[in-house]
Amino acid sequence: MSIKCRVTSDKFHSSRTVSWLLLLAFLMVTATTWAANFDVMLRVKPGRQTGQLKVWMSDDGKDWKYVISSAPYWDPYSRTGKEFDAYLFPLPYMPAYIRVGVTGTHLGRIRLDDVEVLFRNTPQRPLDMQVVGEVLDADNARVADGQSAIVVHRGQKDVVDGLVYRFKPTKSPVVSLPPRVSYGVYEGRSEPMDEQVKWLAWFDFTVLQATPSIIPLAREIKKANPKHRLMLRLMTPNGCLLDYFYDQASRDYIRYVTVDQFLGSLADITDIVTLSEEEPGNQMRGWFSTLPADFIYEYRFEYEKETGKPFIWQSPEMVNWIGEKLEFLYDDLYGYIKKKYPKVKVYQWLELRGYGNCSGWPEFARGEKLRMDGYVTEWSDTHSEQLVETPLGPAARDVGYFENYIRNLVEKKGLRKDQILGQVWAHAPAGGDVVFQIEKIKEQGISSIYAFVPFMIPGHRPPWVEEKDMTYGMAEWEKMKAHIEKDRGRK
Amino acid sequence: MGVWTCGRIPAAAFAFVILTVPVHAAPVTYTWWNEAWTHRVKVSVKAIQDERDFPVDVRLNLSNYFQQGEAFDPSSVRVVEQDAATGAVIAECPAIFVPTDFNRRSLVPASRLAAWLSTPPQKVKATSEVAEYPAKNVIDDWALFGGTVWKASEQQAPWIISVDLGSLQSANCVMVRYPGHGGTPGVPVDATIEVSADSPDGLTQGTWEKVGEWKNSASGRLYNVARVAWFAPRKVRFARLVITKSANGPPELEDFQVRLVRYDPKTRSEGTVNWIAPGGSTANKERVFFVYFDRVGGAEKSPAPTMMKVGIFREAEDSPAFIAPTGWSYAYATIEGASGLKNPNSLSVAVHPQKYLYWDNAGFPVTLPQAGSYTLTLRVRCDPGEHEFEVLVDNQSLRKGKVSFGDGWTMAQVADLPLTAGVHYLEVFLMNGKERPLDFDCLWLTNYADLQTKAFIAATVGQGEVKP
Numbered sequence: 025m026s027i028k029c030r031v032t033s034d035k036f037h038s039s040r041t042v043s044w045l046l047l048l049a050f051l052m053v054t055a056t057t058w059a060a061n062f063d064v065m066l067r068v069k070p071g072r073q074t075g076q077l078k079v080w081m082s083d084d085g086k087d088w089k090y091v092i093s094s095a096p097y098w099d100p101y102s103r104t105g106k107e108f109d110a111y112l113f114p115l116p117y118m119p120a121y122i123r124v125g126v127t128g129t130h131l132g133r134i135r136l137d138d139v140e141v142l143f144r145n146t147p148q149r150p151l152d153m154q155v156v157g158e159v160l161d162a163d164n165a166r167v168a169d170g171q172s173a174i175v176v177h178r179g180q181k182d183v184v185d186g187l188v189y190r191f192k193p194t195k196s197p198v199v200s201l202p203p204r205v206s207y208g209v210y211e212g213r214s215e216p217m218d219e220q221v222k223w224l225a226w227f228d229f230t231v232l233q234a235t236p237s238i239i240p241l242a243r244e245i246k247k248a249n250p251k252h253r254l255m256l257r258l259m260t261p262n263g264c265l266l267d268y269f270y271d272q273a274s275r276d277y278i279r280y281v282t283v284d285q286f287l288g289s290l291a292d293i294t295d296i297v298t299l300s301e302e303e304p305g306n307q308m309r310g311w312f313s314t315l316p317a318d319f320i321y322e323y324r325f326e327y328e329k330e331t332g333k334p335f336i337w338q339s340p341e342m343v344n345w346i347g348e349k350l351e352f353l354y355d356d357l358y359g360y361i362k363k364k365y366p367k368v369k370v371y372q373w374l375e376l377r378g379y380g381n382c383s384g385w386p387e388f389a390r391g392e393k394l395r396m397d398g399y400v401t402e403w404s405d406t407h408s409e410q411l412v413e414t415p416l417g418p419a420a421r422d423v424g425y426f427e428n429y430i431r432n433l434v435e436k437k438g439l440r441k442d443q444i445l446g447q448v449w450a451h452a453p454a455g456g457d458v459v460f461q462i463e464k465i466k467e468q469g470i471s472s473i474y475a476f477v478p479f480m481i482p483g484h485r486p487p488w489v490e491e492k493d494m495t496y497g498m499a500e501w502e503k504m505k506a507h508i509e510k511d512r513g514r515k
Numbered sequence: 516m517g518v519w520t521c522g523r524i525p526a527a528a529f530a531f532v533i534l535t536v537p538v539h540a541a542p543v544t545y546t547w548w549n550e551a552w553t554h555r556v557k558v559s560v561k562a563i564q565d566e567r568d569f570p571v572d573v574r575l576n577l578s579n580y581f582q583q584g585e586a587f588d589p590s591s592v593r594v595v596e597q598d599a600a601t602g603a604v605i606a607e608c609p610a611i612f613v614p615t616d617f618n619r620r621s622l623v624p625a626s627r628l629a630a631w632l633s634t635p636p637q638k639v640k641a642t643s644e645v646a647e648y649p650a651k652n653v654i655d656d657w658a659l660f661g662g663t664v665w666k667a668s669e670q671q672a673p674w675i676i677s678v679d680l681g682s683l684q685s686a687n688c689v690m691v692r693y694p695g696h697g698g699t700p701g702v703p704v705d706a707t708i709e710v711s712a713d714s715p716d717g718l719t720q721g722t723w724e725k726v727g728e729w730k731n732s733a734s735g736r737l738y739n740v741a742r743v744a745w746f747a748p749r750k751v752r753f754a755r756l757v758i759t760k761s762a763n764g765p766p767e768l769e770d771f772q773v774r775l776v777r778y779d780p781k782t783r784s785e786g787t788v789n790w791i792a793p794g795g796s797t798a799n800k801e802r803v804f805f806v807y808f809d810r811v812g813g814a815e816k817s818p819a820p821t822m823m824k825v826g827i828f829r830e831a832e833d834s835p836a837f838i839a840p841t842g843w844s845y846a847y848a849t850i851e852g853a854s855g856l857k858n859p860n861s862l863s864v865a866v867h868p869q870k871y872l873y874w875d876n877a878g879f880p881v882t883l884p885q886a887g888s889y890t891l892t893l894r895v896r897c898d899p900g901e902h903e904f905e906v907l908v909d910n911q912s913l914r915k916g917k918v919s920f921g922d923g924w925t926m927a928q929v930a931d932l933p934l935t936a937g938v939h940y941l942e943v944f945l946m947n948g949k950e951r952p953l954d955f956d957c958l959w960l961t962n963y964a965d966l967q968t969k970a971f972i973a974a975t976v977g978q979g980e981v982k983p
Contacts, residue, residue: 267622277623280631313849313858318832321857325576325785334978 062114062414064194065142066122069110070094071135071172073101076126077111078186081119085188088123091115096411096420112419118143118194125156125186126177135172136165139189142416150189157185203441205466207508208255208474210447213237214486221248223481229253231298231445231474234286246293255296255371255445258282260357262306263319265349268356270326279360291365298400298445299354303374304385307350311338311385320346338386347388350374358395369397371445379436380428382406391437398443399433401426401470403454403461430468441469450475450500451493458500459507475504545602545805547982548595551814552807554580557977559599559801564969566796570826570959571804573974574615576785580979581810587784589614591809591816594790599803608804609822610790614780616687616745616882616938625686626678626754626773628655636681639771640718643669650676653691653771664694666701667758667765674703674766677755678773679717686710687748687938688774688835688880689727691756692741694767701767705730705760708744710751717753724749727940729910740769742910743835745880745940748776774835791824792972827881827960830855831862834877852924853956854894854971864953877955878942886936887962891929891943894956894971895920898948902927905944908934924956930964 066079075098080088094111101107115122118141126134141148155162158176165173165187177185206228213235214220220241224230225248232238234256245252260268260282267274287294300306310317316324316337324335333341358370372394377387382404406425411418433439446468448454448461456464458475465473477497479486485494545557558573577587594610597603628651629635641650648666653676655663667674680686689708695701707728714721727744754773758766778785788806796802809816832847832855847859854860862877883889891906901917906929918927941960947953959966 261622264622271622273625274622276629276631277627284631310858315849315855315860316857318847318857318859325579328576329579 062419063144064115064118065414065416065419066113066115066124066139067110067142067147067416068094068113068124068139069137069168070108071137071170071174073107074098074132074134075102076130076132076177077124077134077136078127079113080123080184081115082121082123083119083193085121085190092409092420092422094420096409097418100411108418110417112142112414112416114414114419114421115141118148118191120193121188121190122150123156123184123186123188125175125184127182127184129179129181130177131179132177134175134177136175136187137170137172138165138168139187141191143194145416148191150191152190154188154190156188157183159185159187162187203469203471205462205470205511206253206472207504207511208253208472210257210474210476210478212479213241214479214481214484216481216484217241217244219484220481221245225249225252227252227474229255229295229472229474231255231257233478234258234297236285239286239289242290242293253295254290254293255298256286256290256294257298257301258286258357260300260307260353262309263317265307265346265353266319266323266326268353269349270323275356279357283357283361284364287361287365287368291368294365294368296369296371296398296445297361298371298373299357301373301400302402303354304350304388305383307353308346308385308388343386343388347377347390348393350389351393354389355394362395370395371398371400371443372396373400376432376437379432380425382425391432396437396439398445399437399439400445400447401429401433402447403449403465405456405461405464426464427468430470442471444470444472446470446473448473448475450477450504451480451497453496458504462504462507475501477501543600543602545597545803546604548593548597548604548607548805548807549817550982551809551816552591552593553809553813553982554979555805555807555982556580556979558804558806559975559977560792560796560804560972561801561975562796562798562970562972564798566792566968566972567794568824568963568966569792569796569968569972570789570828570961570966571792571972571974572787572789572826572828573806573976574785574787575806575976576783577612577808578782578784580808586811588809588811588813589784589786590819591807591813592788593807593816593819594788595805595807596792597803597805599801606793607820608790608793609820609824610788610806611822611825611884612786612788612808613882613884614748614784614786615777616786616880624690624772625680625684625775626654626771630655636679638679638681638717639665639676640679640716641665641667641676642674642718643667643765648767653768654678663769665768667761667767670765672759672761674758674761675718675755676758676768676771677714677718677753678771680752680754680773683712683750683752685748685776685779686751686754686773687746687776688772689744689754690741690770690772690774691768692770694740694769698763700763701765702732702762703756703758703760703766703768704732704762706732706742706756706758708742709755709757710749711753711755712749712751714753718755723755727909743878743940743942744909745938747938748780789826789828790822791826822884825884825887825962826966827883828957829879829881829960830860830957831877831955832857832859834862834879848954850954852896853954855957856973860956862955864947866948866950866952878940879958880938881941881960882938883934883936883960885962886934888930888964889932889934890961890964890966891932891941892959892961892966892968893918893927893929893943893945894924894958895927895945896924896954896956897945897952898950902948903944903946904929906932907942907944908932908939910940910942924970926969928966 075095077094079091081091082088092113097108097111160174162173164171175185208227208229210231212233221244225245242254264278268278327335327345331341354374361370374389375381376391404426407422410423412421446465448458450458462473480497560571589612592612594608596605598605628637639650639654644650645666645668648664650665652663653665693703707725709723709725711721711723726746729742848861848863849858850861897920899920899922901919904918906914913932914929
């Protein structure tokens with residue numbers, strides 16, 4: 025299992041005031057479309073177009089939370105020359121203080137003509153303004169008169185130059201607590217079995233790598249904890265999608281080795297199965313080779329016949345063709361399982377086209393072509409700042425890929441949040457410790473969260489795990505355990 | 516001339532190999548060589564070094580070019596070299612079309628017990644079996660190296676074990692594997708592999724045809740416990756192994772696989788077109804050939820020129836992927852400098868951490884159009900110096916000795932291999948190195964000894980065309 029999306033932002037790591045994040049999450053989660061309405065918007069009239077302006081907010085003028093930058097406006101300006109009269113920045117609520125300015129290693133000057141807040145479309149003027157750092161003609165930023173204050177920044181990494189505005193704050197919106205969360209772990213079979221049973225049964229659920237040796241393990245876990253939810257990761261053979269599509273004998277075989285040999289004896293205690301994992305990463309190994317992967321090249325004549333196109337490796341036409349075969353594979357397996365084992369829920373674990381992936385794989389499969397009872401997501405702290413349409417014009421907002429994906433699963437696939445599994449990384453550093461990741465997933469309303477700590481029974485380091493990794497994983501586990509126990513005590 | 520369409524499938528469906536696409540200032544119009552042929556496909560060939568008389572071997576699915584109700588005529592295949600600059604015809608090259616004789620991708624052999632069906636059609640019979648080691652063990656394990664075996668209980672030869680596929684099917688390969696070698700118990704020393712379409716009892720009665728055999732397995736190659744029979748496709752229902760001599764007690768067998776042809780030649784004309792690019796070729800200079808062909812019932816054709824020189828080309832990764840490999844310790848690998856049109860592109864054996872030397876092999880079905888004395892050319896890489904080798908054809912050792920490797924990729928040649936026409940299973944064994952992995956890239960089998968190919972030759976297949 026590899027880690028995807030390790031690109032992270034440090035913007036959120038340094039500010040972990042949970043209440044603020046919850047408020048932000050509330051607004052993001054309740055926003056139904058990208059053409060969104062926001063109750064509170066900061067409007068900045070620049071004296072000159074810039075991508076370097078940054079915005080922070082604070083309740084007390086001391087503890088600042090970064091919100092967003094004007095970079096999303098710079099991109100269309102630099103490409104087309106389109107100028108924006110004003111920049112809009114949605115805020116989660118009306119804070120007492122807003123800071124606009126520049127920081128970071130880059131050098132520059134920006135010009136600010138005016139700053140105000142639109143509260144439910146009604147302008148709110150600042151009560152006061154103060155200079156921070158080096159600003160020329162600061163008073164020009166008090167009124168919208170076409171005259172600008174000039175913020176000077178000399179590239180100091182940790183220095184902010186700009187202006188602080190004080191406003192009359194509003195009450196924070198009421199945000200309900202996250203749903204009760206059940207916690208699990210991703211595991212495979214490891215020795216000693218009695219210790220593994222004890223370890224796994226402590227959790228609310230397990231995502232078990234389905235191999236023949238987990239069949240007795242699964243039974244023992246259920247005996248130890250009858251309330252434990254058993255989830256099996258059913259792994260399709262790598263590179264089998266075309267054999268599955270074109271060859272009935274192969275299809276029968278794959279169904280058997282992937283599904284029946286496990287559910288045949290465990291269906292009565294299995295709550296959920298996942299179809300493979302982290303796809304297309306496993307199924308499509310070889311895609312990034314310069315030369316065609318052999319399991320695809322073998323079917324080049326089928327490709328040519330069906331598409332009428334020459335076999336051009338990695339072409340957009342090939343992405344579509346492969347996508348159809350992946351859709352068939354995983355949708356057909358869904359149908360096969362539901363027919364033979366109707367009580368078992370089937371979750372997909374395949375990246376869906378247009379849902380906001382950041383793994384670097386082509387988006388092969390279309391969500392509308394895949395049936396599913398649920399979906400597996402993996403935490404990623406990857407963000408991007410984007411322009412979104414609002415009735416007042418384009419606004420810049422920070423969009424997390426994870427939250428974006430969750431939103432798409434809900435809106436496009438109609439999944440409920442309790443049909444989505446969220447995975448956190450606890451075996452190696454992953455852009456925030458395990459509790460931070462859990463909190464981030466909770467913000468999205470996901471109620472089943474599990475850790476990827478494979479084969480690491482406390483006190484029993486498997487031979488393939490290095491000691492430093494075991495040490496790291498166990499330290500993370502201690503944090504997670506404390507968090508889970510605290511959560512369980514919240515009854 | 517136009518790019519044709521067949522039914523609703525545009526003719527662009529032809530091009531299947533993309534390496535580098537030559538860019539010309541002005542397109543060349545290629546003369547249509549002969550009005551009696553209705554179809555052709557362009558093949559551009561480029562060598563990275565100067566070459567002489569090198570074999571070209573391209574794989575095509577010629578069924579893709581015809582509409583429903585039409586059938587490709589294998590005897591119509593001709594290859595013509597045309598001038599890359601002017602499009603004029605240069606010369607006709609003797610060529611052959613060989614139906615696909617290998618079966619690389621099949622996840623499950625037809626003999627594998629279909630445990631997923633309520634009534635699996637496959638059955639096994641043996642003339643005797645030890646109760647704890649029944650005959651069914653040879654087809655009921657699905658995992659790699661499943662390890663369950665059949666043991667015969669009778670002490671006297673012959674011992675027979677037979678697999679019933681349940682129905683007539685087009686097969687072209689049987690692979691059997693036994694658990695030991697040398698001094699281990701129950702080694703089948705002499706045996707024949709036979710198939711039948713009509714056996715009443717599926718074991719001893721009816722008509723059986725020998726498709727493979729081995730003799731004296733205890734000597735010769737080391738560490739190879741699999742035996743393969745590769746043969747021209749035929750309809751069979753039963754395959755059996757008749758063991759006439761066993762070492763150290765009654766025989767044991769671990770795996771029995773019957774493999775079906777990938778494509779039925781009657782419904783899909785997929786195969787390779789082979790010819791020799793005559794004379795000298797300059798490095799990186801394109802030579803253009805056209806494969807001309809027609810449907811069954813087309814215009815009368817002039818006779819094909821006699822093919823004096825034959826060259827078969829196989830990439831290493833085209834060796835058959837049995838669920839249990841015929842050798843051990845090798846893997847398909849993608850390595851820099853290896854040739855080919857796809858990945859993985861070599862068979863590689865890692866250096867053993869204890870510097871233990873062992874043999875490894877690569878097996879290939881080959882179809883030879885004529886008998887003769889053949890030369891095997893191997894593109895390999897390992898420690899410089901001498902390496903032991905062995906060449907087997909249809910389980911018979913044809914040559915053992917030493918070949919010399921240089922530093923880096925080496926074209927190692929073994930000459931004067933006497934071979935008959937028809938379908939064979941060629942196996943190559945090489946001694947591994949101490950310092951570097953053994954990388955096996957590709958091989959040529961030619962009936963002329965003066966092949967001096969220095970590197971892989973890329974062939975790019977273009978769009979198909981119909982006669983305007």
